[in-house]
Amino acid sequence: MRISITSLVEGENTFHFNSLKEDWLKKLVEDLIHQGYQLKSPLIIDTNLTKVDPDFYLRGKLSCSVEQTCARCAENFNLKLDSNFEVALANVPSGKLRSPELTEESEELDINFFEGNEIDLTPIITEQFFLSIPYQSLCKPDCLGICQQCGANLNTKMCKCAEKKSVTPFSVLQEVKLFKQE
Numbered sequence: 001m002r003i004s005i006t007s008l009v010e011g012e013n014t015f016h017f018n019s020l021k022e023d024w025l026k027k028l029v030e031d032l033i034h035q036g037y038q039l040k041s042p043l044i045i046d047t048n049l050t051k052v053d054p055d056f057y058l059r060g061k062l063s064c065s066v067e068q069t070c071a072r073c074a075e076n077f078n079l080k081l082d083s084n085f086e087v088a089l090a091n092v093p094s095g096k097l098r099s100p101e102l103t104e105e106s107e108e109l110d111i112n113f114f115e116g117n118e119i120d121l122t123p124i125i126t127e128q129f130f131l132s133i134p135y136q137s138l139c140k141p142d143c144l145g146i147c148q149q150c151g152a153n154l155n156t157k158m159c160k161c162a163e164k165k166s167v168t169p170f171s172v173l174q175e176v177k178l179f180k181q182e
């Protein structure tokens with residue numbers, strides 16, 4: 001999705017996108033599905049592109065629901081993403097985009113550079129989607145995980161392994177140590 005900067009008004013420009021309605025966002029969702037992300041709801045993007053000559057600021061919110069595998073219990077669940085993002089955009093003359101100094105500077109200041117008269121939202125939204133996915137997803141904050149011994153999902157049933165666990169060589173050793181200290 002390319003936004004022509006000449007069509008922008010000074011100040012705030014609001015855009016609302018829904019992957020059910022916009023083809024470019026539908027295509028973006030299809031690409032994410034190809035990469036293994038199961039989106040369970042339309043991808044909604046609310047953005048505010050502010051023009052402050054000569055720069056542009058993109059603020060927005062990304063909402064959707066994506067299937068994740070819990071890092072503790074390995075069950076699939078739908079994770080609701082609702083993330084805000086902010087990107088500074090600076091226009092550079094054509095051909096200058098790949099100069100090494102510019103790359104270094106952009107990393108330090110967290111600025112995205114664009115060439116010409118158009119801002120391409122597609123790579124920005126794709127990047128924001130990846131940034132909003134947590135490194136480790138849990139189905140719920142207090143997920144009990146799976147039993148290391150019998151593999152039971154401890155959220156749905158309590159196994160008997162914990163009772164047996166109390167007598168292990170290590171626990172016996174600990175008792176001996178405590179006894180010696182006294």
Ligand SMILES: [Zn+2]
Nearest residue numbers: 070073139143
């Ligand atoms: Zn879980």
Ligand SMILES: [Zn+2]
Nearest residue numbers: 147150159161
């Ligand atoms: Zn168990």
